[in-house]
Each structure stands twice: as structure tokens, then as C-alpha cells.
Amino acid sequence: MLVTPENLRSKILSFYPEITKHQIELTVHFDKDKKAWVAQLSKQQHELTTIIDPNDAQECINGIECVHLGTQIGQFIFNYCSEGDECKVP
Template sequence: MIITPENLRTKILSFYPEIEKNNIELSIHFDDEKKAWVAQLSKHQHELMTYIEKKEAQDCIDGIECVYLGTQIGQFIFNYCSEGSECNVP
């Protein structure tokens, strides 16, 4: 399957439902200069941008969980969705 921002975002959200549970915004775009996909997470004033290499993005589309991205998401939730905030920490 060809990777598009929409289908990569949908697949990431299916792997990591805590993104939506915690009302974290997720946007995806391709960075031509870095030749990699960019996942941008944001909640209030906090933001994280992480790069997803083409192979990892294709693996994700093919149903293989994005381990590196999962680590980044977990750290974002830990940093910005804890301490009694309105986030649902898994």
C-alpha cells in the first residue's frame, strides 16, 4: 500500500489509542529534505516532532507496530499527561 499522511496517521492511531484518549493532536507529513515522515504530537503548548524512516513507515502501514514511535508517544504522555492532569495515562 502506498503511504499517505492520512493512512499513516490512521494506522498509528490504531496502534496507539492513548493518543486520542488523551486528546493529543497528531499530524503527519513527509519531509523531503530529511526523506522521512514526520509525526507531530501536540497538547496545549507542548509539542514533539519525531521522524519515521520510510522503511518503518511502510512496516507500520503493513501492520508492524512502530516501536521507536511508540517510545516517543509514551514519553510524551508521561511528560505532559501526568501529575493529575486531564490525561489518561496507560
Template sequence: MSTVGSQIQEKITELYPEINKFGIKISTEFSDEKNEWLVTMTKGEQTLSTHIENADALRCIEGEKCVYFGHQLMGFIDAYCSGSEACKV
């Protein structure tokens, strides 16, 4: 995995500690063709993938909040973890 991909993962888990709390796996993959990152979150059989433009990813790493991910990530956590047995700690 690239250094930037690792940094994206670290930043997202820093901003959203629920990811580690619920044991959600996160992966990143860069698309040269689209100049964007594919971020995938997985918990059991449930998967959510979202894209972030490379420039937005770099701003996120530099300390700006990853606002783009907010609704997507929290939506995944809410849908598959909050109040369900799927994400029992």
C-alpha cells in the same frame, strides 16, 4: 495531506489509543529531501516531533508495529498526561 500521512496517523492512533483518549493532536509531513516523515503530537502548548524513515512508515502501515515511535509517543503521554491535569478527559 497525503494518503500515506493519513495512514500513518491512523496506525499510530490504533497502536496508542491514549492519543485519542487524551485529545492529543497528531500531524504528519513528508520531507522529500530526507525521505522521511515528521510526526508531531500536540497537547495544549506541549509539542513533540519525531522522524520516521519512509520505509519504516510503510512497514508500520502494512501491519508491523511502529516500534520506533513507542518510546517517543509513550514518553509524551507519560510526561504530559499521566497524573497531570493537562490531559484530563
């Protein structure tokens, strides 16, 4: 399947449901200059931008979790959702 921003975002959300659980915004786009996919997580004033290699993006679409992305998401949640109440679901 061809990688598009919509299907890559959807697949990432299916692998990492904590993004939705903690009401974190996720946007995905392809950066032509970097020749890579860019995933941006944001929650209030906090943001994390991470690069996804095209091969990793294709593997994600094919059902293989991207370990690097999972680590980044986990760190974002740990930093901005674990200690305070701002990311807690009411």
C-alpha cells in the same frame, strides 16, 4: 499499500489509542529534505516532533508497530499527561 499522510496517521492512531484518549493532536507529513515522515504530537503548549524512517512507515502501514515511535509517544504522555490533569479525559 502506499504510505500517505492520512493512512499513516490512521494506522498510528489504531496502534496507539492513548493519543485519542488523552486528546493529543497528531499530524503526519513527508519531509522531502529529510526524506522521512514526520509525526508531530501536540497538547496545549507541549509539542514533540519525531522522524519516521520510510521503511518504518511502510512496516507500520503493513501492521507492524514502530517501536521507536511508541517510545516517543509513551514519553510524551508520561511527561505531559501523567502528572497533571491537563491531559486527563473528563
